[in-house]
Amino acid sequence: MGTSEIVYLILSLIFLFVCAFFSSAEIGFIKLQRIRLKHLQEEGIHGAERVAKIMEQPSRFLSTVLTGISFAETIVVALGTIFIVALLGEGIGTPVAIVVIALLLLIFAKVIPKTIAAQHPERIALPLSKPIDIISKLFYPLVIVLSWIAGRFTHIAHSSTMPKALISKEELGTVIDMGEEEGVVDEASAEMLRRVVGLGEHQVWRLMTPRTEATWLEQGITLSDFLKTYAESPAQRYPIYEGSYDNVEGMVSTRDVLAALAKRSINRKSIVTDLSRSVYFIPRSKTVGELLGEMRAEGYLMAVVLNEYGGTSGIVTIDQLIEHIAGEIEEELAGAKKAYEVVGARTYKIQGSTRIEEVNEELQLGIPEGDYQTVGGYALNLFGRLPKEGEQTVDGELKLLVAEVKDNKITRVFITKEKRKTEPGTPLAEGEVE
Template sequence: MEAFLPVGVALSLLTVSAFFAASEAALFSLGPEDQENAGPRAKQLLEHPRDLLVSVLLGNLVVNLVFFALVPRLAAGAGWSPLAAAAVALLAIVLCGEILPKTLGLRAPRAVARFTALPLAAVVQILAPARRAANAVIEVILRALGEAGKPEQGITTEALAEVLERSAGEDLLADEADLLAEIVELDSIRVREIMTPRVDITALDLAAEDASPAISQAIEERRSWLPVVDGGIDRVLGCVKVRDLLRWPERPVDQLVMPVKFVPEVASALDLLDTFREDRTSEAVVVDEWGGTAGIVTVEDVFEELVGDLRTEEEGRRPAVVPLGEGRFRVSGQLSIRDWNELFGRKLVPREFETVAGLVLALLGRMPRAGDRVSAGGLELVVNEMRGRRVHEVDLRVLREEER
C-alpha cells in the first residue's frame, strides 16, 4: 500500500495541474458575451485578470515542483533510472497537465469556466499573500521597463486588424469588416490629419462688440460652437455655443464662455475619441508642440474619417477630387496625402507632408501663386486657385513615361 502512495499523490498533482491549465485557457478565452453566460464567479475573477493569472501560474508552479520532487521516489519504486523517470514525468506534465486540458478549455470555455470558477476563487484567496509579493516584483520589473501604470490591454490593434482582415477574406464580415478596420486604423491617424487648420478657424474675440459676423460664418460652416479668443487665435480662452449666442444676444460673451479641451496635434484619433468620451464633450482645440493653436477638431471629424463626409453635396460641399479626364484631376489643396494614396493607390510622397497644399509649398520653397507648376512622383501639379495665402485647388496630371 505504501508503495502506491507516491503514485497516487503524483496522479493527484497531475490532475490539479490539468485543472489550472484548463481553467486558465477557458477563462482567458471568454469573450464579453461568454463571460455573462459563464456565471457570476467567472466574471468576477476576470475583473482582475492579473491577479487571476498570477494565482493560476503560482498554483501550477507549486504543483509541478512537488510533482517533479516525487520523481526520484517513483523511479526507485519502479526500478527505473532517474533519467527515464524524469522523461516520463515531463511527458506526463506536457500532455496531461498542459496540452490536453488547455485544448479542452479552449473547445468548451464556458462549461470549463463555470466548473472551475468556484475552486479557483478559493485558490485566488489562499494565494493572496504570495500573489501580492509576486505583484510587487512584477511592478519593479515593469517600472524598470517603463511599463508600470499602463492599462492592461486584452488585444493589440495590430492583432485585431489581422483578425478583421482574415475574417473579411473568409466572407465572415463584409461592410462591417471595412468599418471595423477603419476604426482600428484610427490608432495610426494623427489629430492634425483630420482637424480644421487654424487658417480656416472662425473664432469670436472676447472684445468683439458685434458677434453677428462670427455667428453667420459659423452657421454657414454648419458649426455648433466657436472658440473664444483674447486678441489672437493662439490665446483661446474657451468656447461658446452658437445657440447660446442666438438665445441671449444681449449677454456679454464672457458670460457664455465654457471650458474647452486642448489636445496635442500628434495624439491619435483613437485617443481623441477616448478624450471626448471621458470628458463628455465633442470638440477640442488642437495645439502644436510650441503650445500655439494648430486647429480645432470635433467628433464629427472622426466620424467623417470612418464613413466619409457627413454632409451631402446638396449642402454645398464640393468633392475633394474631381476627375477631369485623360489622367487629370482637380483636387482640394486640403486633400491629405494619406487620402490621396487610398483613393488612387499611388504613394505620392512620404507622410511628412500632410496635404497636397503642403507638398506644393515644400516643392516650390516659397509662397505659391496661381499657375505655379511642380512635379512629384510622376505627377504634374499646377496651382489652379489661391485664396489669400492658401492653396485652394490644384490640378494634377499623370505624366507620360517620356515626360518623366
C-alpha cells in the same frame, strides 16, 4: 502475480492519473487568457472567480502543481519499478521498467493531458480550480517555502515590480488583424478599431482646419450677412472672431440659427453672434483621444488650437474627431464642395484644403508625410515658393499642376499618378506634356 504486485500496479496507475491531473492544470491555467478570464468573471461563470484568485499568485500556483507533479512522478517510478521487477525479475525487469515507465509518463502524464489542456483551457481550468485551491491550502507550508525561494530568484533575474498590462497596444493591434482575417470583424469595423487604438498617438493639430482655411464670422454679423456667408461656404459651425483670428469669441451653430428662424425669434437684421456658444482652447500637443473625451464631458462642439505664443493655429470640431474614428461622413449641407474629383484614369482634381491623410486613404496616392497637413501645403512645400496657376512639378510618381491660387493660397490642384519616378520638386514647363 501476488496481492502486493496488484496493489503496486493500482497505486502506480492512480498516481499516473494524479500526475496527468497536475500537468493538465498547469497548462490549462496558464493558457487561459486573462482577457477571456475577465469576460468569464463578468458573465458570472462558475469557477472563473476562483481561477482569477489563484492566478493572482502565479508563483504559489506553480509551486503547487510542480510539487504535485514531482511527488506523483516519484511514486509512479518507485512503485512501477517494484511491480515490473517483481513480474519479470531483477535482471530484465530494471531496464524494462525504465523504458516503460518513461514512456507512460511522457505519453499519459505529459503529452496527452497538456495537449488537451492547451486546446480547451476553459474546460480544464474552471473545474480543476477547486481541487487545486484545496491542495494549495493542504500543502500551504511547503508551497509557501517554494514560492519564497522562487520569488527570490525571479526578483534577482527581473527586479522590476511594475505590473504588466492586461494587453499591450501592439498585441491589441494583432488581435484586430487576426479578427479581420478570421472574419470575426469586417474590414470597416477593423479599420475603425485601429483608429480607436491609435487615438492616444495622433495629435489634434494634424486634424485641425488651419486658421487660413476656416470660414470665420466677425463679431456682430447680422443674419443677412450670415446667410451670404453660408451660401458661399456651407458649414455646420463657424468660429467667431473680433479684431483678428487670434481673438476667438466663440462659435455659431447653423442648427441654432435655423432653430431661431423657425421660432421667429430673429430677423435679417438680428445679430447672429448673439447665438454663440463657448469654444474649447487647447494646445497643439493635445491628442485626439484626450480632446474627444474632454469635449464630450464638457459639451463643447468646437476647439481652438493655440500655438506656443497663444495665437490661433486652427479649428477642430467634434465632427472631425468622430470622422477620424468612423471615417469620412458625407456632408449633407447643400452646396458643400467635394474634396476631390476624378477627371482621368489616374488624374484627380483636389481642393487645396483637403487633408493628406484623407487623400492617401481614399485615392491611394502615397503622398509622403512632412511639415504640412493639406494638399495645398504639400504643393507649396514642393515648389518652395508660392507658384502661379498653371505651373507644374513632379514628386516621384506624382505630377502636380496648380489649378487655382487665391489669397496667397493654393486652393486647387490636379494630381496625376504616373508610372515613372522623377526627383521630388522637379519643375516642368507650363503646358509641358510627358
